[in-house]
Amino acid sequence: MLQVEDRVANRLPQAIQALQRYCRQPGISSQGVGIPETIDLIGQMVIEAGGQVRVLNDLGGNPVIYAEFEPGPEGSADKTLLFYNHYDVQPPEPLEEWNYPPFGAEIHEGKLFARGASDNKADLVARLQAISILQEEGLPCRIKFLIEGEEEIGSPSLPLYLEKYASLFQADACVWEWAQKNAEEKLEMVAGAKGLCYLELTSETADIDIHSAYAPVADNAAWRLTQALATLKTADHRIVVEGFYDEVEHPSESLKDIARNNPYDTAAASSLYGLKGKMIAADAARAALLFEPTMSICGIESGYTGVGVKTVIPRRAKAKLDCRLVPRQDPEDIARKIRRHLDKMGFADIHVELLSASHPFRSDMNHPVIGIVNATAAAVYGEGRYALMPNYPGTGPMHLFARYLGQQLPIVAIGSGWWDDRIHAPNESIRIKDFEEALGYMVRFIREFPRMDQRAES
Ligand SMILES: [Zn+2]
Incomplete structure (x- = not known):
C-alpha cells in the first residue's frame, strides 16, 4: 500500500472538490438560510465516506447530525473517537467587502475563499476524506460525529441533545473543530477553554x-x-x-512548562492592537492568557x-x-x-x-491521546512547528461535552485554520496547503488513535 503522503496527495483533488461543493451550500443559523439543504448534503458526504447518518430533531432548534462509521475487520470495536463539528456559518455580510463570492468557493493563489471555509467546513471535509482514505484498509476504530447547526448562535439546543443522546455520543476521546497556524506558521491546538x-x-x-x-x-x-x-x-x-x-486550580509544573515553551509574542500583539500603554503581564503573558x-x-x-x-x-x-x-x-x-x-x-x-x-474545561494533559496528538503533529508539521495548549484564552461549549459525556473525556481542537483566515469577517479563506496537511494529520491520527492504551503502558 502507498505511503500516507502519496495517498493524501492522490486524494487531494477529490477532497478539494468535496470542500467546494460543501462551501457552495450556505447554512446560516442566524438568518435561517439553507439549513435543510446543508443537512442533506452532509448526509450524502457521510454516506459517500461509508458511514451512516441520523438526523436528531426532536428537541427543537436546528437539527443535530449524528454520523457513525463502523470499524473495519481488524479494527478495535471497543475504541471510539468522536468528532465535533458545526454545519452552520456566520452571515457573509457586508457582501461588498468580499473579493470573491462568499459562497463561490473560488480558489486564488493557493487559497479557497468562502464563508465557513475555515470555520469550520474544511475541518469536516478533511475528517470525512481521511476516513474515506482509511476505508481502503478498514477503519481502526469506531468513529462518531456530532455536527450541530447552532454553534454560531451560541449552541442553545446543544445541551438538550447531549443530555438526551449522551449514550449515543459516548466516546474515548473527542476531537474539536478548528485550530490555527499563528503568524510564525506554528500550529496552535488547544485542549480546553476558559x-x-x-x-x-x-x-x-x-x-x-x-x-x-x-x-x-x-x-x-x-x-x-x-x-x-x-x-x-x-x-x-x-x-x-x-x-x-x-x-x-493552580497550574502544574508541566502546564507551566507549556507556557514557558510557547512565549506570547508581546511586541507583535502590542503593534497589532496598537496598545497605548504597557502590556499587562508582559513578562508572563502566555501564562496569564492560559491560567489567569x-x-x-x-x-x-x-x-x-x-x-x-x-x-x-x-x-x-x-x-x-x-x-x-x-x-x-x-x-x-x-x-x-x-x-x-x-x-x-x-x-x-x-x-x-x-x-x-x-463552565471552564481543560483536558487531562497526561491522557494518552494527548501524546498521540503531539506525536502526529511532530510527524506532519515538524518538531517545534506546533504547540498544544491546555486551553483557549476564550470560551466554548467543550464543558457541555464533559458534563454530559463524562468529565474524563479528553477534548482536543485540531484543524486547518491560519492566522489571516478572517473567520466571521469578509474574505474568509483556508490555504490549500494547510488543508492537505490537515488531511494527512487526520489519516495518521485516526490510525494511531486505537493504540493509545499501548502508549499509556509503554
Ligand atoms: Zn464561528
Whole structure:
C-alpha cells in the first residue's frame, strides 16, 4: 500500500472538490438560510465516506447530525473517537467587502475563499476524506460525529441533545473543530477553554434625569455605578471580590512548562492592537492568557455623551461585565460572590443580572491521546512547528461535552485554520496547503488513535 503522503496527495483533488461543493451550500443559523439543504448534503458526504447518518430533531432548534462509521475487520470495536463539528456559518455580510463570492468557493493563489471555509467546513471535509482514505484498509476504530447547526448562535439546543443522546455520543476521546497556524506558521491546538460569567450591572437613582444643579441633593446613577465597579478590581489588575480566586486550580509544573515553551509574542500583539500603554503581564503573558481568570468591563452607558454641553444627572447607568474563568471556578458561584461583594461595599441597590454562564474545561494533559496528538503533529508539521495548549484564552461549549459525556473525556481542537483566515469577517479563506496537511494529520491520527492504551503502558 502507498505511503500516507502519496495517498493524501492522490486524494487531494477529490477532497478539494468535496470542500467546494460543501462551501457552495450556505447554512446560516442566524438568518435561517439553507439549513435543510446543508443537512442533506452532509448526509450524502457521510454516506459517500461509508458511514451512516441520523438526523436528531426532536428537541427543537436546528437539527443535530449524528454520523457513525463502523470499524473495519481488524479494527478495535471497543475504541471510539468522536468528532465535533458545526454545519452552520456566520452571515457573509457586508457582501461588498468580499473579493470573491462568499459562497463561490473560488480558489486564488493557493487559497479557497468562502464563508465557513475555515470555520469550520474544511475541518469536516478533511475528517470525512481521511476516513474515506482509511476505508481502503478498514477503519481502526469506531468513529462518531456530532455536527450541530447552532454553534454560531451560541449552541442553545446543544445541551438538550447531549443530555438526551449522551449514550449515543459516548466516546474515548473527542476531537474539536478548528485550530490555527499563528503568524510564525506554528500550529496552535488547544485542549480546553476558559469559562464565562457575563453580567449586566444597572444603577437606577431616579425616575427621570435631573438638572445637575440638584447634584447636592440628588444621587447620580453614573457615579453609583462607576464607584461600584471601581471596588471590584484594583488599578494593577487584581480582582478584589472576596473568594474570587478561591477555586482557581493552580497550574502544574508541566502546564507551566507549556507556557514557558510557547512565549506570547508581546511586541507583535502590542503593534497589532496598537496598545497605548504597557502590556499587562508582559513578562508572563502566555501564562496569564492560559491560567489567569479575568474581569473586563465590556461596555458602559449612561447620561449624555453627545456633542457640546448638556448638564444633567443621569437617572440610569448600565455596564456589561465579563469574567473569563479557569478550571474549578463556577460562573454561578462567581456571580454570587460579586453580588455579595457589592452588598458588603454598600452597593446593594446595584442590580446584577447573569446574562450568560459557561463552565471552564481543560483536558487531562497526561491522557494518552494527548501524546498521540503531539506525536502526529511532530510527524506532519515538524518538531517545534506546533504547540498544544491546555486551553483557549476564550470560551466554548467543550464543558457541555464533559458534563454530559463524562468529565474524563479528553477534548482536543485540531484543524486547518491560519492566522489571516478572517473567520466571521469578509474574505474568509483556508490555504490549500494547510488543508492537505490537515488531511494527512487526520489519516495518521485516526490510525494511531486505537493504540493509545499501548502508549499509556509503554
Ligand atoms: Zn464561528
